[in-house]
Amino acid sequence: MGAAEAVTDALRELHRRFAGLRDGQLADYIPPLALADPGAFGLALISMDGHRYSTGDADALFTLQSVSKPFVYALALSVLGLDEVGRWVNAEPSGEAFNAISLEPVTGRPDNAMVNAGAIVTTALIPDTPDAPRFGRILDCLSRFAGRRLDVDEQVYASEALTGDRNRALAYLIRSAGPLPVDPVAAVETYFRQCAVRVTTLDLAAMAATLAHGGVNPLTGDAVVPEPVAAQVLAVMATCGMYDTSGDWLLRVGLPAKSGVSGGLIAAGPARFGLAAYSPLLDPTGTSVRGRAALGALSERLGLHLMHNPALAGSTVTLVATADEPSAAPAVSRGSAGRERVAAVAAQGALDFTAAERVLYALDEARPRETGAVVLDLRRVTAVDTVARAMLRSGLGRLAEDGVRTAVADPADRLALLPGTAEQGGHPAVRPFPSREEAAAWCVSGPAG
Ligand code: GLU
Numbered sequence: 001m002g003a004a005e006a007v008t009d010a011l012r013e014l015h016r017r018f019a020g021l022r023d024g025q026l027a028d029y030i031p032p033l034a035l036a037d038p039g040a041f042g043l044a045l046i047s048m049d050g051h052r053y054s055t056g057d058a059d060a061l062f063t064l065q066s067v068s069k070p071f072v073y074a075l076a077l078s079v080l081g082l083d084e085v086g087r088w089v090n091a092e093p094s095g096e097a098f099n100a101i102s103l104e105p106v107t108g109r110p111d112n113a114m115v116n117a118g119a120i121v122t123t124a125l126i127p128d129t130p131d132a133p134r135f136g137r138i139l140d141c142l143s144r145f146a147g148r149r150l151d152v153d154e155q156v157y158a159s160e161a162l163t164g165d166r167n168r169a170l171a172y173l174i175r176s177a178g179p180l181p182v183d184p185v186a187a188v189e190t191y192f193r194q195c196a197v198r199v200t201t202l203d204l205a206a207m208a209a210t211l212a213h214g215g216v217n218p219l220t221g222d223a224v225v226p227e228p229v230a231a232q233v234l235a236v237m238a239t240c241g242m243y244d245t246s247g248d249w250l251l252r253v254g255l256p257a258k259s260g261v262s263g264g265l266i267a268a269g270p271a272r273f274g275l276a277a278y279s280p281l282l283d284p285t286g287t288s289v290r291g292r293a294a295l296g297a298l299s300e301r302l303g304l305h306l307m308h309n310p311a312l313a314g315s316t317v318t319l320v321a322t323a324d325e326p327s328a329a330p331a332v333s334r335g336s337a338g339r340e341r342v343a344a345v346a347a348q349g350a351l352d353f354t355a356a357e358r359v360l361y362a363l364d365e366a367r368p369r370e371t372g373a374v375v376l377d378l379r380r381v382t383a384v385d386t387v388a389r390a391m392l393r394s395g396l397g398r399l400a401e402d403g404v405r406t407a408v409a410d411p412a413d414r415l416a417l418l419p420g421t422a423e424q425g426g427h428p429a430v431r432p433f434p435s436r437e438e439a440a441a442w443c444v445s446g447p448a449g
Helices: 005-019 031-035 065-080 082-088 116-125 134-146 154-163 165-177 184-195 201-212 227-240 243-252 289-302 353-366 386-401 436-443
Strands: 042-047 052-056 257-259 264-269 273-278 317-322 342-351 373-384 405-409 430-433
Touching (some): 005 052, 005 289, 042 201, 042 289, 052 201, 065 082, 065 116, 065 134, 065 184, 065 201, 065 227, 065 257, 065 264, 082 116, 116 165, 134 184, 134 201, 154 184, 165 184, 201 227, 201 264, 201 273, 227 243, 273 289, 317 353, 342 353, 342 436, 353 373, 353 386, 373 386, 373 436, 386 405, 386 430, 405 436, 430 436
Parallel strands (some): 342 373, 373 405, 405 430
Antiparallel strands (some): 042 052, 042 273, 257 264, 264 273, 317 342
């Protein structure tokens, strides 16, 4: 029992709150799904550090069904790229039920990869070669998302293969309508198999966490899909993942999500969490009633809505000082003989575009009115992404061009200013130093040498 038990408590509290919900129906158009325990209810959350939290029936096995769709779409995007996949599957919300005939007039292109028509085409697009058969590739990919070897519930597969005439009909319609280079009719059996892959709620949370974590499974460190693919999949989940209630879900819950008719539901808080619920009683659109309620409440409680004031972290810039404030900038004032004015700005944490803007703004605010000197202290910065690096290099270069002596305490050379590491946009007059003292000493040591 540690402090992090508080996270499990949050899940337990939601479980208690919604376990009593008895609304909804078990799916029965695939007969074995109607045998599920209507009381089953699991919740799980996995952080970007791979910390696992769960409650209820989080280890109970069920089939992926539609929750397989975003992951097979991710595989297709990884193999073929967005442009090629987009030629055959659109990315427009259909506003229609999962099994609707959502095909573009004339071209026959399905609206998106989250409805059955689009998912069948997506599955058909996965290469099928003798040494790497299509379903083998799909099962490998799903397993890597989950972080463990998954298998197929053969009974559920056989049952859907027997009763799945509507999906077969969809595949025939697609084939009759369009110039698709692959055969959706042949692929429909593979689609049924991917729907019958067995998972637990914790597996689903790992799969969602992998998408939230830029395609890298936070449990195994496996780079399952490239980061841009993870972002593309999350975008389509956000607009199309919740059947015909996708708009309302994005409005109220604000997270990319995908539900399936066996009662599984995933949601991803990009760069935050993977969330999952399992409870097989479904609302009329085919989404788990308890899952929808619990993940909705969790998003609200943890402030996960994507449009909700993302990172107003005031802590990027931790110090703004000048030599006139010796207590705040003791190292800076040393040796300045009180004549040269030196400003110091310190930052911490991971710097992205937003953080870089704050740092540059703080430098402008802190910089002495007359020509003077600034020290940017990056010693407590843990990461600088490429956008932030380019912005900081260019902003510091501008200061130097304005005649401001500009130094950076950057022992890890996060701005790549050291000789031999220069990137486009750097400025030779911006000097990196291992410590703030050395940076400040250089600033006050007279004309540039
Ligand atoms: N195998 C199911 C079907 O294609 C999946 C549907 C779903 O989960 O929405 O009908």
